[in-house]
Amino acid sequence: MNQLLGHRLKLLGLRDVDRILTHTNRTVMVSLARRVLRLHRGYASAPDRVLRAVVRFLDPRLPRGHRRAAERELLEFPVETFAPRPPAERRERPRPGDVMLLQRLTSLHQRLNLEHFSGVLGAIPVRLSGRMRTRLGELVVDLGTGRPEEIAIGRHHVQRHPWSEVEHTMLHEMVHQWQAESGLPVDHGPVFKRKARELGIDPRARRHLPHSAGEAAGAKEATVGCARG
Secondary structure, three states, X not given: OHHHHHHHHHHOOOOOOOEEEEEOOOOOOEEEEOOEEXXXXXXXXXXXXXXXXXXXXXXXXXXXXXXXXXXXXXXHXXXXXXOOOXXXXXXXXXXXXXXXXXXXXXXXXXXXXXXXXXXXXXOOOEEEEOOXXXXXXXXXXXXXXXXXXXXXXXXXXXXXXXXXXXXHHHHHHHHHHHHHHOOOOOOOOHHXXXXXXXXXXXXXXXXXXXXXXXXXXXXXXXXXXXXXX
């Protein structure tokens, strides 16, 4: 299926991609990094019009307005109708201690909302994710409405890094929440960077964190960002 999908995308103008990986978890509908394209498996059943929108969205030279239009078009396609999420990919079961930790994270969101956003951001569920290995956190946005649905924080991040770094990650995701609630594109573009610097946080989508005590010395690169729910 990936080979046929890749052939169709290349016929529609896709360039600079060495490998295509598909998934069904809807966390990142379309992404391109290091010449590896990841996209939802449901796009294998999409018409050329939608796949052409995928190709346009991946073109960094395309004007911002055209990329946003392409994004809207590819997100409107009902991928889960053609590739439902398997039961094995459903939410992980809570672990002992999660309730107290989630309460702490929720209180953190409330405090940062008051300190940095004058309390205007909406209350939002916070989830711990044990599947995040190289990601620190993400904002999940509803595909249809563009509304923020939840903030996910990596379990490994909370366990291995200082709480000050967890606060940094939460604030990063809250800037994405601010974008979504303001009707702005949820990305790491100039608006995000300006707001992040205003709040005193690193505006990059990737940042280096020190290893925790007991691990090898050095720094580990991890990702923070946004996703489509």
